[in-house]
Amino acid sequence: MVSSSILVSTILLVFFSTTILCSEQRNVTALLHDCYEKQIQMEFFASNVYLTFAHRLAYDGVYHGFADFFFESAEEEREHGKKFLDFHNVRNHVSHLRDITISEELSSIITVNEMLRKAKTLEDDVFSNMRTLHGYAVEAGHSETVHFIEKVTLEEQTIAVKQMHDLVKRLDHNNNSTILLQMMDQDLRKKKVKQP
Numbered sequence: 464m465v466s467s468s469i470l471v472s473t474i475l476l477v478f479f480s481t482t483i484l485c486s487e488q489r490n491v492t493a494l495l496h497d498c499y500e501k502q503i504q505m506e507f508f509a510s511n512v513y514l515t516f517a518h519r520l521a522y523d524g525v526y527h528g529f530a531d532f533f534f535e536s537a538e539e540e541r542e543h544g545k546k547f548l549d550f551h552n553v554r555n556h557v558s559h560l561r562d563i564t565i566s567e568e569l570s571s572i573i574t575v576n577e578m579l580r581k582a583k584t585l586e587d588d589v590f591s592n593m594r595t596l597h598g599y600a601v602e603a604g605h606s607e608t609v610h611f612i613e614k615v616t617l618e619e620q621t622i623a624v625k626q627m628h629d630l631v632k633r634l635d636h637n638n639n640s641t642i643l644l645q646m647m648d649q650d651l652r653k654k655k656v657k658q659p
C-alpha cells in the first residue's frame with residue numbers, strides 16, 4: 464500500500480515538473496520573441512531620431528560635419544534593423560513592426576550638444592536590450608540567435624556605443640565649448656572627404 468502511494472507521488476511529481484519546465488520554456492521563448500521585436504523597433508527608432516537631428520543640422524547650415532555624421536548614423540541604424548528583420552525572414556518568423564513616434568521633446572532638440580548626449584543614451588539603451596536579448600536566446604537554447612548576436616550585431620553595437628561615448632567625452636572635457644564643437648565638426652567633414 465505504502466509503495467503504491469510512493470509510486471503515485473513519483474508519477475505526479477514527474478508530471479508536474481515536466482509541465483512546469485514546458486511552461487518555463489514557453490515563457491522564455493515568448494520573452495525572446497518580444498525582446499527581438501523590441502530590438503528591431505529600437506534600431507529603427509534610433510535611425511529616425513538621427514535622421515531628425517541630421518535634417519535639423521542640415522537646415523541650420525552651420526554644422527555640416529555633424530549633419531553628415533547623423534545622416535550616416537541613421538543609415539547604419541536602418542541597416543542594423545534590417546539585419547534583424549532579414550534574420551527572421553529567412554527563418555519564416557513573423558516580425559510585427561509598430562509605429563515609430565518621435566516625441567515633441569526629441570524633435571525640438573536644436574543643439575549639437577544635446578543631440579550627441581541623446582544619441583549616447585539611445586546607443587546605451589540599444590546595447591542594453593541586445594544584452595538582454597542574448598540572455599534570453601541562451602536561456603531558450605536558441606543557438607542561431609546567440610550566434611547571430613555574438614558574431615554579427617554585438618560588435619557593431621559596441622563600436623557605435625564607443626563612438627558616441629568618445630564624442631560626449633570630448634565635450635565634457637572641454638566644458639561644451641563652441642570652439643571645440645567647430646573643431647569636431649571640421650574633423651567629421653575631413654573624415655567625409657577621405658571616404659571613397
Ligand SMILES: [Fe+2]
Pocket residue numbers: 506539540543544589620623
Ligand atoms: Fe544599431
